[in-house]
Amino acid sequence: MVTRVPMSKTGHAKLREELHRLESKERIEVISAIEEARAHGDLKENAEYHAAKERQGHIECRIMELKDKLGRAEIIDCTNVKCQRAVFGTVVEMVDLDNDEKITYCLLGPEEADVKAGSISVLSPIGQSLLTKEVGDEVTVKTPGGVRQFEIMEISPATEP
Numbered sequence: 001m002v003t004r005v006p007m008s009k010t011g012h013a014k015l016r017e018e019l020h021r022l023e024s025k026e027r028i029e030v031i032s033a034i035e036e037a038r039a040h041g042d043l044k045e046n047a048e049y050h051a052a053k054e055r056q057g058h059i060e061c062r063i064m065e066l067k068d069k070l071g072r073a074e075i076i077d078c079t080n081v082k083c084q085r086a087v088f089g090t091v092v093e094m095v096d097l098d099n100d101e102k103i104t105y106c107l108l109g110p111e112e113a114d115v116k117a118g119s120i121s122v123l124s125p126i127g128q129s130l131l132t133k134e135v136g137d138e139v140t141v142k143t144p145g146g147v148r149q150f151e152i153m154e155i156s157p158a159t160e161p
Contacts, residue, residue, distance in 0.1 A: 004074040006088050006122060008158075011112040012075050019066040022059055030056045069111060078158045086130040086155055088122050093154040094130075097138070103150070106158045107131070 007015075030052055037049035078089030086092045086107060093104045106119040107130065113121035120127050129141040130152070139150045 002072055005069055005072045005111065006109040007069075007073045007075055007111060008078050008089065008108060009075055011109060012070070012073055015066055015070055015073075015111060019063065019070065022063050022066070026059050027056075027063070030059055081157055083155045083157055084134060086133045086152065089158050091156045091158050092130055092133075092152060093156075094139070094150040094152045097149040097151055102153075105130075108158075 033052040034049065034056065037046055037052050040046055040048065043049050076088050081087055081089040083090055088107055088109070091104060091106045093102065095102055104118055105126070107122050107127055108119045110121040110123050113119055113124065122128065122131060125143050126141050126148075129139050133139055133152055135152050135155055137152050139152065141148050141150065
C-alpha cells in the first residue's frame with residue numbers, strides 16, 4: 001500500500017519546480033562538467049571529475065526522491081479547510097502552560113515544515129497531538145525534550161504557504 005504524503009498546493013508546486021530545475025538545468029550542467037573533466041586526462045587523480053560525478057549522484061538521488069514524493073502527494077487545498085478543529089492547513093494559536101508563552105503553528109506536510117517560519121508537520125509529535133483538537137482543549141505532548149502542555153486559544157485557516 002502506498003503511503004500518501006499530505007501537501008499544500010504551494011508545497012506541491014515548489015517540489016515540481018525543483019524537479020524541473022534539476023532535470024532541465026542542473027543535470028545538463030553536471031554532464032557538461034563531467035565531459036570537461038574527462039578531457040583533462042587521467043581520471044584516477046582528476047579531482048574535478050570525481051567532484052562532478054559525486055554531484056551527479058546527489059542530483060539523481062534528489063530527482064528520484066522528488067518523483068517519489070510527488071507521486072505519493074495528497075494535495076490539500078488549505079483555503080477550504082473548516083476551522084472548528086485543528087487539521088491540515090489550519091493555524092493553531094496556543095499557550096504553553098509551563099511558561100505562558102504564546103506559540104503559533106501552521107499545520108502542514110513534512111516537506112513544508114519549517115519551525116523557524118512557524119509551520120510544523122502534521123506527522124510531528126506536536127502536530128499529531130494537535131490534530132482534531134478544538135479551541136479550549138488542553139494538549140499534552142511527548143517531545144524529545146520532554147513532556148509539554150498547551151492550551152489551544154484559536155484555530156484559523158492558513159493562507160497558502
